[in-house]
Amino acid sequence: MALNSPLHGVVPPVCTPLDGDGSVDTASLTRLVEHLVDGGVHGLFALGSTSEVAYLTDAQRRTALETVVRVAAGRVPVLAGAIDTTTARVVEHARAAAESGADALVATAPFYTRTHPVEIAGHFRRIRSAVDLPLFAYDIPVSVHSKLPAALVRGLAEDGTLAGLKDSSGDEGGLRRLIVELGGAAARTAAREAAGAAGSPGFSILTGAELTVDAALLAGADGVVPGIGNVDPAAYVRIYDAARAGEWALAAKEQERLVALFSLVDVGPEPDMGRSSSALGAFKAALQLLGVIACRDTAFPQVQLSDDSVEQVAERLRAAGLTPLR
Template sequence: MTIPTPLTGVVPPVCTPLTPDREVDTSSLTRLVDHLVAGGVDGLFVLGSTSEVAYLTDRQRALVVDTVVGHVGGRLPVLAGAIDMTTPRVLDHARALARAGVDAVVVTAPFYTRTHPAEIARHFRLVAEGCAVPVVAYDLPVSVHSKLGAGLVLELARDGVLAGLKDSSGDEGAFRSVVLGKRSEPGLAGFSVLTGSEVTADSALAMGADGVVPGLGNVDPAGYARLYRACREGDWGRARAEQERLCGLFGMVAAGDPARMGGSSSALGAFKAALRLRGVIDCAATAEPQIPLSPAETDRVGGHLAAAGLL
């Protein structure tokens, strides 16, 4: 299938379950996909930050994509991250993903080397020219150290280079500029504007976002599906109540002790611990060199699940 224009709804960035020896657990991965589909999601995004894409080998990346695309069987659009440092490496990933049957690739700005906005624009143009599927820009300045400006995003959308934006910048003013820019140009009606925020999804949808890409959606896809429906129906009281429940659940990302682990270890470890506690995946292992949650920290994750009515 191809992605709808625009892509709307809940498109979670799918966790990558691992075995205790840090190989991809394909059985748990297919159960996770079934859990997400049953929760009412509208698409799947594999090989993103929540998927631990930066830690996976090319062999593991390919296994994730083949497993998910094969299991979904065209029921939902599958987007996949072509995440790497430079244009030639991204093109290699994007072409492999297109051959594997994904419906769109998700691409960040180049990173490691310093880049000018003109080089970032050239990067996206070259990827779009060299890839057989639509390209969605991934604005992730905390990791790639380059903010995708609203003007650049809209220019590339106008020129047919980008099919959408997944905004994980946390810059709500810039996000609104993209939403307003899209609204002002009928030719951009098919361009997808998606927020990566777990805790302000209702606000983004109220602004006019087309959908949400929440990492926490792995744990509670049905909650985000309810939130999305409430927003689309204009029931803002119901939407706010659901969002505030999800904000409480999101507190699990702080379960890990910051004195001994980084924020990524804590957040990704919490999502995986929650999925294991809910019986979706077999093992909560995260990729090396991330530090695992302790039993006490895992208990804290369980407390958040219980408070949100998920245990």
């Protein structure tokens, strides 16, 4: 579905279920998309970090994205990650995503190579000019090793290059300053229309800090991209709905429940595995325990969760009021 208004609400980064042989499990992915849509989400972000995009081949990326687009069937917009090191490679992914039916693109700054803000701005402008889909910047310095400067984001928002920002920088003060500078969703849309971009989708600010969503919404963010939203999407929808209704105590209560549930990402026995292996493995283990996906495997070379760790995931699900199948 076309983005004809600023993107808002809960937009989970969709996990990519794998078969035991490492191929994309499209039957499980179909169930996962239905689980998310049934939970009331407002969009889907395929091929993001939680999707294990960095581990997938181009063919696997295409299979995963086409499955998400097909199952979503226009009920919610589908954003596609075009994540790669340099502009030329990102443009290739972006074109493939457009061919697969994505409604919008998500890209980081270039990485591995060292870039200047002028080069980063050029990177986003070239992607946007190459593929006529709304483009969202993904600010994730832990992976990209550079933080998107607020002035750069503001400039790319004002000239219509970017339709929005997914902020996973961990710099909540910086996010708050950017929200203040760009104003609320209505103000951002009005500014774009006044600049001659009438009919454009406006500019959206989405937080990736899933433990402080209530605070971000109170500050003026438009929504959240929560990894653990794969497991309990309806809870994030409840936070969003409560925030929109001004019921901040209710939003805070739901957020506190999700903070406890999020502890499942730490069940992996450090230092035997990386935190990414632990977090992504826990999300998939939870989805398997809930009967959404068939296999909890993460992509190689990530280390798999032990049976003891999976039992800890089950305990956290029960504590959060979710019922594992075993």
